[in-house]
Amino acid sequence: MGDGGGGGLDVVVFPWLAFGHMIPYLELSKRLAARGHDVTFVSTPRNVSRLPPVPAGLSARLRFVSLPMPPVDGLPEGAQSTADVPPGNDELIKKACDGLAAPFAAFMADLVAAGGRKPDWIIIDFAYHWLPPIAAEHNVPCAVFLIVQAAAIAFLGPRWANAAHPRAPLDFTAPPRWFPPPSAMAYRRNEARWVVGAFRPNASGVSDIERMWRTIESCRFTIYRSCDEVEPGVLALLTDLFRRPAVPAGILLTPPPDLAAAATDDDDVDGGSSGDRAETLRWLDEQPPKSVIYVALGSEAPVTAKNLQELALGLELAGVRFLWALRKPAVGTLSHASAADADEFLPDGFEERTRGRGVVWTGWVPQVEVLAQAAVGAFLTHCGWGSTIESLVFGHPLVMLPFVVDQGLVARAMAERGVGVEVAREDDDEGSFGRHDVAAAVRRVMVEDERKVFGENARKMKEAVGDQRRQEQYFDELVELLHAGGGEINDEKYC
Known part of the structure; x- marks a missing residue:
């Protein structure tokens, strides 16, 4: 594997304090290190301690720096990531x-004062709008790496487009005026509450959209966990909208066997025991090919007890085999659910009635290993971007149950590509769904004749994203851009 051109770089990476961000940043770091570049991964002590181990061959080029987590009134003691607070309470x-x-700033000053090599680049997340001015004091350029769906950033749009075309809350239920028609990209009414909230200042005093705008405007270019095969034409649109190069890093899926130890945005951040892994995988080994739907709604989705009840009854009505990686709703402590907690959220008698064809597992589930199993035929997902990419890599059609952030837009995009269906919801502010809605969607993807169409479309997506040579080429081109200094910036504002 080449270094992507030129000599070795020294790169600092600093992800947002969420494991759905830290894991892709770690994968980006490992790929840089594997190409002969030195990487410093910055986070806080507890987050660094919970990251999966780095392959021994990369440890000499990948170091971790922990910055002290500042105390904040109202933040639980020891909380250092979004996994440590209730969903929706990350302000x-x-x-x-x-x-x-x-x-x-002290870390950068100490680095320079000690006579160490100044970083060639700092790659940051959306939250760190204050960092580029610190980097500029040392003449270090910044790039921003956004791990969500690229089309979601285009939907939110740049500052100039929002100034030219202001949107009221209901306007987010239609494609923005700067999207090329035709497009199905829009939020539902219940999802629009989240996106409206992203435009409002929160407890930090700064809105999420303002953070993102300031960060992108202060960086040389923007990196996306995406590629043209997954999101055709979107990166070119983003380059035009934000007047910064929008650069694909590829899908950044961790190759086996490293996957077995790695957590994702849908895994417990502390990992799991080999016994947990063996039990779920052993059960899958005993099931017929393509007979099981894997169910996982992430570790941080704002799922209510009522949602879980209806989801369970829907799986029962659908009559298919299932493996459900269940998380407690509204996790607000620093520990995760134990197997004993499942009965608290499931309908009375559910596990007895589905025994033999369904497993509810509240321990850690190795998601990518599960998706790689021959028994899995579909994935019922909240449409987090990481989970969606993982499903596409293995060619699984989707049953989609989005909640917040970019999840609704991911679901629209995947439905438009014909790789799955959304669970029907009420068109109201709550977006409620029932057991019959779940059962109907599951049966369309797993049982009815339509499943063949979804399966074929999912296989086509698998072929598109499974070209490892092309994926490596995306990353090599990113490294070449880092060597070249980041390309041209056009700050002209259009209206």
């Missing part, structure tokens, strides 16, 4: 994140 994490500015 205090953002406030604490802003308190990392002084420690980061």
